[in-house]
Amino acid sequence: MTLHEEQVREKLRLVYDPELGVNIVDLGLVYDIRVDDDHIYVRMTMTTPGCPMHDMLVGGVKRVLRDIAEKREIAVDVVWEPRWSPDNMSPAAKEQLGFID
Amino acid sequence: MSRLPFLFILSGMAGFVLFHAASLMSLTGWIGEELRGPSGWFHVHLFVLGWATMLAMGAVYQLINVILQSNIYSERLGYIHYAVFTVGLAGLLFGFIQGEVYWIAACATLAFTGVLLFAWNMAATLFRASQWNAITISAACAVLYLVLAGLSGMAMGLNFATGWWNELHQRLFGTHIWLGTVGWFGLIITGFSYKMLPMFYLAHHYPTAPQKVVTALWNAGVIVGAVSFLLDGSVWTKWSALLLITIAIVVYNVHLLQIRKHRHKRGPGSGIQWSMYGNHAFAAAAVAMLVYAMWHPQQMFLAESVTLAGWIYLAGWVSFMIICYLSKIVPFLWWTHKYGKHAGQPGTPLMSDLLSEKKVYAGLAAIAVFGLIPPLGLILDSPLAVAIGGTAHSVFSVAYMGLIGLIFSR
Numbered sequence: 032m033t034l035h036e037e038q039v040r041e042k043l044r045l046v047y048d049p050e051l052g053v054n055i056v057d058l059g060l061v062y063d064i065r066v067d068d069d070h071i072y073v074r075m076t077m078t079t080p081g082c083p084m085h086d087m088l089v090g091g092v093k094r095v096l097r098d099i100a101e102k103r104e105i106a107v108d109v110v111w112e113p114r115w116s117p118d119n120m121s122p123a124a125k126e127q128l129g130f131i132d
Numbered sequence: 133m134s135r136l137p138f139l140f141i142l143s144g145m146a147g148f149v150l151f152h153a154a155s156l157m158s159l160t161g162w163i164g165e166e167l168r169g170p171s172g173w174f175h176v177h178l179f180v181l182g183w184a185t186m187l188a189m190g191a192v193y194q195l196i197n198v199i200l201q202s203n204i205y206s207e208r209l210g211y212i213h214y215a216v217f218t219v220g221l222a223g224l225l226f227g228f229i230q231g232e233v234y235w236i237a238a239c240a241t242l243a244f245t246g247v248l249l250f251a252w253n254m255a256a257t258l259f260r261a262s263q264w265n266a267i268t269i270s271a272a273c274a275v276l277y278l279v280l281a282g283l284s285g286m287a288m289g290l291n292f293a294t295g296w297w298n299e300l301h302q303r304l305f306g307t308h309i310w311l312g313t314v315g316w317f318g319l320i321i322t323g324f325s326y327k328m329l330p331m332f333y334l335a336h337h338y339p340t341a342p343q344k345v346v347t348a349l350w351n352a353g354v355i356v357g358a359v360s361f362l363l364d365g366s367v368w369t370k371w372s373a374l375l376l377i378t379i380a381i382v383v384y385n386v387h388l389l390q391i392r393k394h395r396h397k398r399g400p401g402s403g404i405q406w407s408m409y410g411n412h413a414f415a416a417a418a419v420a421m422l423v424y425a426m427w428h429p430q431q432m433f434l435a436e437s438v439t440l441a442g443w444i445y446l447a448g449w450v451s452f453m454i455i456c457y458l459s460k461i462v463p464f465l466w467w468t469h470k471y472g473k474h475a476g477q478p479g480t481p482l483m484s485d486l487l488s489e490k491k492v493y494a495g496l497a498a499i500a501v502f503g504l505i506p507p508l509g510l511i512l513d514s515p516l517a518v519a520i521g522g523t524a525h526s527v528f529s530v531a532y533m534g535l536i537g538l539i540f541s542r
Contacts, residue, residue: 081199081200082198090475094475110400
């Protein structure tokens with residue numbers, strides 16, 4: 032089945048930062064998604080280095096993508112550059128958190 | 133996920149409830165009794181070791197890999213630390229109640245061994261990571277002061293049993309209290325808050341230089357105070373230590389406001405909000421006590437003054453900060469354990485679903501308000517006010533801890 036980055040992005044909206052209550056896409060944690068016939072690749076970051084949710088969020092990403100991956104291998108790369116900034120958040124996330132500029 | 137933080141945090145919560153239950157049995161009357169006797173030793177050590185230190189150790193084990201991005205040096209050593217410290221502490225408290233000197237000696241040695249195992253584990257972890265900043269330096273110094281507090285306590289115990297250094301006993305007492313309360317608790321709380329508070333406020337691009345200033349000043353205050361007590365320094369050397377600590381507290385509060393100013397999330401949560409109120413109130417109290425001590429220096433060391441300062445510092449700041457942060461620590465601990473492997477699945481609760489923000493706010497408000505009455509009662513020499521305020525404070529404290537405990541049923 033053909034799979035597009037947008038489908039992967041939509042699936043990733045199911046993964047929430049459990050402390051902030053915002054999904055990782057709207058939080059702006061997802062930097063890059065690449066899909067081909069054999070792989071799904073997600074490059075993402077966390078809100079802070081050493082984020083205690085690191086393993087849970089990566090596990091959540093892999094879990095939701097298994098539904099659509101078929102035989103594709105899922106790779107998740109957590110990077111620290113560029114550093115996450117609250118400006119990465121979507122307008123919806125900012126509103127939910129009572130974002131202060 | 134490691135169960136090590138669970139052991140310490142659950143034990144600390146139990147210690148908190150036991151302390152307040154014991155306090156309720158005397159309607160907080162134990163505060164008015166001679167603190168330097170078995171009853172006082174029991175209550176104070178149950179509080180500082182069975183609750184606050186136990187909880188702080190658990191928080192250290194939970195947060196160390198957030199701070200260092202590396203694991204604790206030895207998880208196995210952590211479990212041995214828990215067993216040795218807890219058994220030793222239980223026996224020590226029993227020994228205080230019974231007034232059994234040899235029981236106290238044996239169990240204090242065991243509890244101190246537990247502290248040394250903790251210190252070894254922390255030292256190995258920190259030196260292996262070799263990331264030195266205000267957070268890690270504060271943590272390292274805090275643990276060192278915990279060891280030194282234990283050592284001076286052991287020396288006092290030895291003197292009780294043998295009388296080998298009677299002339300030093302009073303000096304060791306002051307050193308023991310100062311190192312444990314100001315050194316261990318002060319630096320572990322401030323140090324870890326530099327990491328945690330910005331997380332809960334989603335604060336970025338705030339200045340970090342004040343953290344170094346606070347760390348330096350706080351350490352200076354601990355060292356000046358400890359040396360002054362140990363060498364029987366003048367009242368003004370002790371006041372100088374108070375001055376250093378008070379300046380550190382003020383700079384710390386300025387820094388907290390800087391973090392808040394650089395926040396991107398409006399509300400950090402009720403517990404963290406109350407921690408800010410508590411910090412500011414404590415800073416005001418510290419300045420007031422410093423000024424008072426400048427005009428009445430000899431009053432600093434009266435039993436009534438020490439009791440008052442002890443309540444304000446230990447109950448009003450140390451314990452209050454811990455229970456405020458507990459509103460984040462426990463949901464995180466439980467969510468990770470129970471729901472971590474379900475992240476991404478529909479129906480998985482958020483941490484905010486595990487604990488009512490309104491109830492946290494109300495609980496902490498009640499604890500804060502009723503916690504003000506016993507020190508006022510001490511100042512006004514009103515045992516009735518101490519009893520009423522202390523009783524209400526304990527009742528609401530136990531209720532709040534029950535609220536936190538309910539998280540484990542979610």
